[in-house]
Amino acid sequence: MILDHRLPLVEERSPVGGNPLATKHTIPKLAPSPRTSQANVTQHLRRAILAGHLPPGTRLVQADLADSLQMSVTPIREALRQLSSEGLIDLDAFRGAVVHTPTLAELEEIFEIRAALMPLSVRKSIGYITSAQLQTAEALLDQMEAEPDQAEWIVLNREFHRLLYGPMTTSHLHNVLQRLSDIATLYINLSFTQHPDQRASADAEHRAILAAYLTQDVDQATHLVLTHINSTLESARMVLDPN
Amino acid sequence: MILDHRLPLVEERSPVGGNPLATKHTIPKLAPSPRTSQANVTQHLRRAILAGHLPPGTRLVQADLADSLQMSVTPIREALRQLSSEGLIDLDAFRGAVVHTPTLAELEEIFEIRAALMPLSVRKSIGYITSAQLQTAEALLDQMEAEPDQAEWIVLNREFHRLLYGPMTTSHLHNVLQRLSDIATLYINLSFTQHPDQRASADAEHRAILAAYLTQDVDQATHLVLTHINSTLESARMVLDPN
């Protein structure tokens, strides 16, 4: 059995529990929860992979997944296709799916791309983020610092960064950055396990970034985000290429 | 019937006919042609969409596709999932697939991202491109200028730009740029149909870019690529928002 977790696959709407201030005046975001099995499996597997429950190299056998998730292989296959397109798994014809193992060269390229896009991202988001979103982000940081479980921390971390992408839920820039960040996350688990102190530095960097967003200081925010990214890459280098 | 084209879906290995110089001393690249129906359909549909044979808004009905392509819906569905992930089609649950129609705002964002990544791309590719590849690229330009069919020109254009991405066949940077470029191509067809003179300017810009690559002038190449991208966006603005 690959996954211990039982159904339901459909999870809570908002990983943060929602912002009370926001929900007072707006409709509660209208169920972003997937309505198809395929979407459920995709989300479920993506989270399991990012959280480290399915570490790189894990084989994902269609029949086994269908068995543990109590459904037919059809939605499983389509979920795997989707995750493959996101770069989280490697899908070889007639050989099956394996959770992707990023190489150091790959990580370096990903961080180069992210670094090139970050100034754009900060510039396009910092002026449009609502104070409600920033409050949610701050609550997330509180939650993260108190979170004992590393897997859960990673989920919250993803949500924090997603918030900083701004109010545009659908944006190619956001999409690209999210995907690249997700692939990098494949490795973060390993890194954090070997160097637990990294989490504390990340927490501190998040605070600083949030502060820059609050004052809408684009240059400062950009600079902090870049160093944040860079420190992650540096720790990756230390683990993967300890010379 | 959606597609006039009959099988075989499996197409020629190299769209350019290969480089005789390269094949003399190396193994002929070992069949990159897809071996599964799903991969065949994906490639087939992607080309049909990019070439403009399936213009934006076209509905892609699974049963019809299965019928015209002489296969079951299973590989069709997975191909659609893949293309949806690439942003070429919109896939709504229980509603089906439609060839994506990019908005002007979307195109502007895509070109912003491409512009941000182009310096990186040029820098990482210009020093590593082989002279054989550049010769192939030049042959492509000859072919493009002589090509009467716009759809075919677009295929060749894609191949030309792919060549300039360098020898790294698998690279996240290349992948991201290719995807964004493909989405933009959805619109290029329309633009070219309304303003046929654009093709000539594009041809000229391609020549200049290639020249800069030949002399390995990074700054010049970057500058030319950016203006090339920008002229495409400008024409998009003229067609979509003719004020």
Add this chain to the structure above:
DNA sequence: ACTCAAATCATATATGATATATAATATGTG
């Protein structure tokens, strides 16, 4: 007889086809 490579075979798994059922959406009709 021994070693190593090639061929063979069995198994696991993905891929593809088909049939059927259900659910959601779109469309037409009253």
Add this chain to the structure above:
DNA sequence: CACATATTATATATCATATATGATTTGAGT
């Protein structure tokens, strides 16, 4: 507007086929 109908996607189940992988056997050369 309500309702029935048609269309289509989604999901399940079952099966046949194709491919990859590993174990086993075979066989040639030493």
